[in-house]
Amino acid sequence: MKTALQKLRKGLNTKLGFFLLVVLLFGIKSYWAYSTEFNLGVKGSIQHFLLAFNTIPGALVFLGIALYFRGRLSYWLMLIINALLSTWLFANILYYREFSDFITFNVIKGSGAAANNLGKSILGIIRPVDFCVYLDVIILALILLFHVIRVDMRYFKIRYAATITALGFVLFGVNLGMAESNRSQLLTRTFDNNYIVKYLGLQAYTIYDGVKTTSNSVVKARANSDQLKSVRKFLKSNYAAPNVQYEGTLRGKNIFVIHLESLQQFMIDYKQDGQEVMPNLNKLYHSDNTLAFDNFFHEVGQGKTADAEMMLENSLFGLPEGSAMVTDGTTNTFQSAPALLHQKLGYTTASFHGDVPSFWNRDNAYKSFGYQYFFSKGYYPKVKDQELGYGLKDKIFMKESMHYVEQLPQPFYAKLITVTNHYPYIIDKKNESIPAWKTGDDTVDSYVQTAHYLDQSIGEFLDYLDKSGLRQNSVLILYGDHYGISNNHRPAIAQILGKKKINNYDLAMFQKVPFMINAPGLKGGIDHTYGGEIDVLPTLEDLLGISSRHYIQFGQDLLSPQRKQIVPFRNGDWVTNKYTKFNGDYYHTGSxxxxxxxxxxxxxxFAKIQTYVTTDLGLSDKVMNGDLLRFYKLPGFKKTDKKAYTYNFKKSMHKLEKAQKKHKTSVKAENNNQSTYDDYSTDAPELKDQNPSFPKP
Structure with missing residues (x-):
């Protein structure tokens, strides 16, 4: 035993021996992180072997760079490179915990557009165990500093270093071959980054993403109109004609799109200790004048809210990496809901968001979409304690938005984006009105409280619509943009759903979000059809009597008898009214x-459904990545001129004033130029002793 330890120490006192120790510890650490911090769906001995094996090739290549240098520098370079790789792993652990995905170059590129208030989210995400990724670096540094292992000053031949580098690439080839045998067409057809990391490792995924990002830039430069042929052929063969019972029934009415941040379908009719958590939304959901969809799913990727908006406004999927609103929102050509409604039906279009305009690149993307007005944080009065997390508290935001809503010439299309029910679900004591959950998971326990607060803000908004008379001539479209509780919180989800244990089917159904359309005289009811966010725009168009037959849109009218009821998820999984595929498992939907x-x-x-899903996602990506709509001449539609729009406060207010004089159809004008703002009642404690003053141009 003593002799073996002596031989081991002697080996570690060589540069090669120390290098192999660094590689081994790095591999163990990476395997631990992959197994415990990421939900990669590893099953069976082969996949576990690949998960461990894929940590080695990248370690040999990257850590092997240090072997090309001499003396102590070589040793410390190993630790520096290890520390950098560990920091990348650490960053991905935090990002995955919130977004259930890995960091991409497009996410990094767009980080400035979504950086506001992220500090609070990170503090809520981070755990002490996460710092274990640096444990080997610290141990190795101490070993060197206290001379437990001697530095080998002998010259390490370049050909030996090159051999190790070559070995890393050879092992990567072996890894890729084994991965392809277990998961064919891994790099050519997958829509899920989890597969890349599971089979090839984080370093290989990062390189793959970099190559793909660069390739996408080249794709856009080389795109041409001929590439639209396959898109149009697919859409034509899958067009779902309108339901004659509903076609055109909502034409000419005001449209309110209420963005219910992070709200999931299970909260509808949910009770805590016998108390309804969302009584206002429940009442609206069950109204005879509401079309409510109980099998409606979010379909977002890394862009989350931004992806939901992209689908809502364009019926185009977000990208498999990053946010399309960030990467393409400024430059691409779109044929979006705001521009369509303004050009075809004369709607005034406006979006409302109580945060900075640059968040998710909205200040640029909205111009591409054709929004005439964007009322962001700078348009609202400054009130003490008005913000939590990602912007104005919902009750304050909804009330103060009506100051501008009442000035919009009718009919209008107004989107209001709530934010209080956003991770990390912060709520102050004075706004708490329901107890938190007690799942033992601090990350999700306050979700029920912020959701209840959101519901209260919707109740106050609905009361205002009744008092001001807006309700009689308005359509309400309410939707949850994405999940609020990620799949990484399985024990908490099981408790919330009242189950001992949950499986992949439960997680698939957990992706349902509310979607409802309410209007006076609308024949409502709970519709069990399966659909998702990609289907909202075609549904709205048909209700307004705008034929979408010739549009480049990848959804189908939810009310159409011809719709396929196939719901693609961004990673290539899917749900239909018959089958569900989630994380590699198949289930009977319903049972x-x-x-x-x-x-x-x-x-x-399964193969037929998968082909449809893959084609639907792939062609949408083709349109987005190639900016193909610049080549498509939509009959009766004028290309949006981004330069014609400005969201500068002073200029926008002058524009709005001019529009009111030209079109005397605003709520304020119809009320003898008297404001209805005071008709809006709220119990927001922040406004109780304050008299907010709106900024003046």
Whole structure:
């Protein structure tokens, strides 16, 4: 035993021995992080072997760079490179915990557009165990500083260093071959970054993403109008005609789109200790004048809220990496809801958001979408304690937005983006009116409180619509933009749903979000059709009597008898009214029974659905990455001129004043130029003893 330890120490006192120790510890650390911090869906001995094996090639290549240098510098370079790789791993752990995905170059590129208030989110995400990724670096540094291992000053031949580098690339080739045998077409057809990390490791994923990002830039430069042929052929063959019962029934009405931040469908009719958490939304959901969809799913990727807006306004999917609103919102050509409604039906279009205008690049993307007005944080009065997390508290935001809503010439299309029910679900004591959950997961326990607060703000808004008379001539579209509680909180989710344990089917159904359309005289009811955010715009267009037959849109009218009821998720998984595929498992939709040994017929059905999903996502990406809409001449539609729009406060207010004089149809004008703002009642404690003053141009 003593002799073996002596031989081990002797080996570690060589540069190669120390290098192999660094590689080994790095591999162990990476495998630990992959297994415990990421939900990669590793199953079976082969996948576990690949998960451990894929940590080695990248370590040999990157850490091996230090072997090309001499003396002590070589040793410390190993630790510096290890520390840098560990920091990248650490960053991805934090990012994955919130977004269930890995960092991409597009996310980094767009980080400035979504950086506001992220500090609070990171503090809520970080855990002491996360710093274990630096443990090996610290141990190795102490070993060197206290001379437990001697520095080998002998010259390490370049050919030996090159051999190790070559070995790293050879092992990567072996890794890729084994991965392809277990998951064919891994790098060519997958929509899920989890697969890349699971099979090839984080370093390989990062390089793959960098190559793909660069490739996308080249794709846009080389794109041409011929690439639209396959897109138009697919959309034509999958067009779902309007439901004649509903077509055009909402034409000419004002449209309020209420963005219910992070709200999930399970909260509808949810009770805590016998108390309704969302009584106002529940009442609206069950109204005879509300079309409510109980099998409606979010379909966002890394862009989350931005992806939801992209689908809502364009019926185009967000990208598999980053946010399309950030990467393409400024430069791409769009044929969006605001521009369509303004040009075809004469709508005034405006978006309201109580945060900085640059968040998710909205101040640029909205110009591309054709929004005439964007009322952001600078348009609102400054009130003490008015903000939490990502902007104005919902009750304050909703009330103060009406100051501008009442000035919009009717009909108008107004989107109001709430933010209080946003991670990390912060709520102050004076606004708490329901107890937090007690799941033991501090990350999610306050979600019920912020959701209840959101519901209260919606109740106050609905009361105002009744008092001001707006309700009679308005359509309300309310939707949850994405999940609020990520799949990484399984024990808490199980408690919330009243289950002992949850599986992939439960997680798939947990992606449902509320979607409802309310209008006086609308024939409502709870519709069980399966759909998602990509379907909102075609549904709205048909309700307004705008034919979407010739549009480049990837959703289908939710009310159409011809719709396929296929819901693609951004990573290539899907839900239909018959089957569900999630994280590699297949289930019977409805019963939730897992299909472990599918029949030949079922395999063919799965393949057919998968082909549709892959094609739908792929062609949407093709349109986005190639900016193909610049080549498409939509009949009766004039290309949006971004230079014609400004969201400068002074200029916008002068523009709005001029519009009111030209079109005397605003709520304020119809009320003898008297404001209805005081008709809006709120119990927001922040406004109780304050008299907010709106900024003047």
């Amino acid at each position: 939730g029974k897992q299909i472990k040994n599918p029949t030949t017929k079922q395999k063919k059905e």
